[in-house]
Amino acid sequence: MYLLPYYSFKIETSQTPESAFSSLESKVDHKKIQKITWSTNAEFHGEVSTTEFKIMKSIRGRNAYLPLITGNFIPSELGTIIYIEMGLAPFTVIIMCIWLGITGMMAIIGLFDFFQDSTVGYGPFLHSTYFFLAGIIFTLGSFWFEAIKQKSRLIEIFDGVES
Numbered sequence: 773m774y775l776l777p778y779y780s781f782k783i784e785t786s787q788t789p790e791s792a793f794s795s796l797e798s799k800v801d802h803k804k805i806q807k808i809t810w811s812t813n814a815e816f817h818g819e820v821s822t823t824e825f826k827i828m829k830s831i832r833g834r835n836a837y838l839p840l841i842t843g844n845f846i847p848s849e850l851g852t853i854i855y856i857e858m859g860l861a862p863f864t865v866i867i868m869c870i871w872l873g874i875t876g877m878m879a880i881i882g883l884f885d886f887f888q889d890s891t892v893g894y895g896p897f898l899h900s901t902y903f904f905l906a907g908i909i910f911t912l913g914s915f916w917f918e919a920i921k922q923k924s925r926l927i928e929i930f931d932g933v934e935s
């Protein structure tokens with residue numbers, strides 16, 4: 773079971789790789805991925821080249837759980853296959869690993885304390901477990917909510933189908 777979200781899929785389109793590149797590039801503002809975007813007309817920000825891209829959705833403010841979208845344009849007989857991977861930004865992965873590591877360790881320590889001295893009660897174990905589960909649920913929920921929207925938007929931009 774994966775505690776940190778990751779999603780990969782491919783889109784097949786009848787567009788040529790150059791046309792698929794142009795379709796995406798017209799929607800991307802070439803700014804640094806982790807930069808706070810206050811106002812932009814572009815739908816995404818990041819980097820796009822003729823063979824690959826690395827983008828995030830442009831929003832007002834900041835959302836650490838937005839999917840970091842990377843992809844490759846691969847020519848095929850019928851057009852282009854675009855391999856796409858979505859995951860959390862590296863900084864978010866580091867923070868969530870620290871969060872889950874600390875709360876998971878505290879839950880284990882709380883459980884051992886309960887078995888060694890039952891007068892302690894199971895409060896420390898439950899509190900740590902709640903924080904561990906909250907971290908997982910919040911991360912997965914926030915990521916998948918956006919990932920599903922971004923997937924359909926990318927399929928629409930490339931005028932393709934998921935395969």
